[in-house]
Amino acid sequence: MIWNEEAECRAAEEKEELQLKRLQEVVKRAYENVSYYKKAFDEVGVSPEDIQALNDIEKLPFTSKTDLRDAYPFGMFAVSPDDIVEVHTTSGTTGKPTVSGYTQNDLDLWGEVMARSLTMAGGDRTDRIQNCYGYGLFTGGLGVHYGAQKIGATVIPISAGNTMRQVEIMQDFGSSILTCTPSYAMYLAEVLEEQGVGPDKLNLKAGVFGAEMWTEEMREEIEKRLKLSALNIYGLTEIIGPGVAQECYKKDGLHIFDDHFYPEIIDPESLKALPHGSKGELVLTTLTREGMPVIRFRTRDITTLRPGKCECGRTLVKMDRITGRSDDMLKIRGVIVFPSQIERALLKIEGLHPQYQIIVSRPHQLDELEVQVEASPVLFSDEVKHVEGVKRNIEEHIHDEIGLRVNVSLVEPQSLPRSEGKAVRVIDKRNL
């Protein structure tokens, strides 16, 4: 089922025409009503009239998380605060949060894109949606809530936490769609298993999982344990909340609702726009938001865009599963590498503690990647050739994951730095 066939299956030219019209409108609205944008556009000498084609968007400056934070609390609003009917914020773990303000039309838009998402996951009015995303300032709970009501499903607004109650309600109410973070879905599966509640005693058919990065391996695991179809949802509070993009049953990328959120991919270093199919940082522009339009927001999420018609019938551009954050991205000999890929490779080797450090250097014009791994008793032997074999095995696993040759050094246990919270994983000696 497709919630809004007209919008989700538009022909390319027709869609581009609509996107351009909406882009011109939002740029004008932002310039005229938000002092931040007026100043930012004036500084680079661009005005709303310069947007004559879609790729003219590249003339506009980017908006970063810091820009939004500096405008705390209401500096980014493009309407009178009296016209704002709801606010949400980011968690603000790294400073002041970012505030997102919604007009009534913005809430309707949010309901619309979430209705499309839930329908894409197979939901309709017969479903009972157990919504374990947190209700409150966090966008997850209410976003799903508005969409669920729009499609006429029964929403169970249980919010996050209280796992015993979640498990009980899931059985008693016969919840058919589960919405939560993928890690919470894993945890629920564990608790259900501990209590001896097999998937046959549940009525789950689909899960709409998001708000954190996850992998295909996790998908397989969740699907196997909960006997449901696990689908990826993507969104950001800065843009609207959940409902920016959603996976269809093909599970081959997430459809971005690009009639409302215009996506671009840029090289996070040169900040140049990249053609479709290239891997880079996702940049989003809200085409229709009233309360708080956001122009060229740097999401820091790394993905690839793939346009075209999907088997499901939608022509909404697809983005790949998020594979990393541009903040931790490394470019080695032109290849994008994330510490998480190296960690994944290490986790595949039995007996290895994934304590590692990546050292990037450029000794002779060419980048070299050294991965230091802490030795463990399982990997060690009295024989040199055995230890060398272990080292080569780790090198091969990493090569399979990132496509680059690396040099692995085994170091003594507890010798790599551990800091409170985020471990220091990367040392870049290249002075780029």
Next chain:
Amino acid sequence: MFKMKLKQISVFLENRKGRLQKALEVLGNANVNIRTLSIADTSEFGILRMIVPDIDQVQSILEEHNFVVKVNDVIAVGVPDEPGGLEKILGILNRADINVEYLYAFAEKKVEQAIVVLRTENIDAGIKALTEGGASVLSSDEVYEL
């Protein structure tokens, strides 16, 4: 037969200045009596191999200090301290088609003989060949008592 096997403890050494010294300092502070040791060195790491009477104690001391260790069996052979002694031993193993992974030796003044520590891929096969070939395979007690 198992009594003829000698326990060896190996320690992983990162290729960094002072690591061997650190390991020996830890053992020295604990008054560990090291009968003999050898070091296998590559450009990237080292393996310190030791024969010590109280292997369990040494293992726990080293592990407490975050060293990676491994205990395994080796063979000790008494070799007359004279030219050609070692060659004879290797000849026996060669004829039995047994590969020596590594070996190291230490001289023992008290008994006028050298002790050769040998690592063959299959320890039992190594001991069998050596015994049958007339070599003097030493038990662990004999080595510790020297």
